[in-house]
Ligand code: GN1
C-alpha cells in the first residue's frame with residue numbers, strides 16, 4: 038500500500054470524525070510525518086522508523102514519562118509547551134498497522150513555525166531559552182526511568198567503529214576525490230573522537246535526560262511574538278550527556294548555511310546569544326566541569342554527524358533519507374567544513390566561554 042494511503046488509514050485510528058486533509062510535514066530525515074486536518078482540530082501523525090528505532094513501543098513509553106512529568110508542572114507563563122500524545126480511539130499511545138508500522142499522533146502547536154536559519158541574536162537567545170527550559174524540565178526525570186531507545190546514539194567512538202567496519206574493504210585510492218578527501222578528514226581527527234565518552238567514564242560528566250536532536254528545525258517560534266514556544270521531535274529523549282544537546286544545537290543553529298549549505302561557517306555571535314539565553318534559563322544547571330568540555334562538544338558534534346552521513350553514504354543510504362545519490366556525502370562535507378570553521382575560531386570560542394564562566 039502507498040504511504041499516503043497507509044497514513045490515511047492510520048489517521049482514522051486516532052480520529053473518529055471526518056478527516057479533511059493529510060499532507061507531509063517538516064523536513065525530518067528519519068520518520069514519516071504528516072499534518073492531519075479534521076473538522077475540530079489538526080494533529081501530527083507520524084510513522085516511527087523502526088529501522089532506526091528498534092523498539093518503537095519503548096520510544097512511546099519514554100514520551101509518556103516525559104509528557105506525564107510535564108503535565109504535573111505548572112503551565113509556563115510564556116506559553117512554552119511540548120507536543121502532547123493524542124491517544125488512539127481505544128486509549129493506546131500508538132497504533133500498529135497490518136504492515137507492522139508504528140503510528141502515533143501528537144498535538145500540533147498552532148500559530149508557530151520553525152525557521153530555516155536564525156537571522157539575529159534575539160532569535161538565537163530564544164533558542165537557548167527553549168533548550169534551557171527543556172533541560173530544566175527534564176532534570177526532574179530520573180534518567181533510569183527512560184529506555185535507551187537508540188543504543189549508541191551520540192556515542193562518537195561507536196560511530197567511528199562502524200565507519201571502520203564499513204571502510205575495511207574499501208580502496209580509497211580508487212574512490213572519487215570528494216570521497217577520498219572525506220576519508221582523510223576523518224583520519225586526521227580520529228584521535229579526538231572519544232573525548233566526551235572518556236570524561237563520562239572518568240565520572241567528570243554524568244548522564245542526564247536529554248532531548249537528543251535539538252536542531253533548529255525542531256525549535257518552534259510563535260508567529261506573533263517571535264518567542265520560541267516549543268521544542269518538538271521527542272523521539273530521542275533519553276539518558277545522555279547534556280553536551281550532546283548543546284553541541285548539536287550549536288552546530289545546527291550557528292550554521293546559517295544549513296545542513297545542505299556549500300559554505301557553512303560557525304557564527305560566534307549567534308553562539309554567544311544562544312548560550313546567554315540558555316544560561317539565563319538554567320542558572321547553575323551546568324557545573325564548571327561541564328563548561329570545561331563545551332568547546333569539545335561544539336567541535337565533536339558536527340564531526341560526529343559528518344561521520345554518520347559519510348558512513349551512511351558508504352553503506353548505501355540506509356539510515357538518512359536522500360533525494361538523490363551522493364547527498365549524504367555532500368551532507369558530510371557540510372559538517373566537516375563546519376568543524377574546520379570551529380577549529381579556526383578555537384581561541385575566540387574559548388575566550389567567549391571563559392567570559393560566560395566569569396559572568397556565572
Ligand atoms: C536526524 O529525523 P531527524 O531529521 O529529526 C537524526 C539526528 C540528526 C539529524 C540531522 C534519530 O533527525 O541525529 O542530527 O537527522 N536523528 C536520528 O538533520 O538519528
Ligand code: MG
Nearest residue numbers: 067250270272
Ligand atoms: Mg529527530
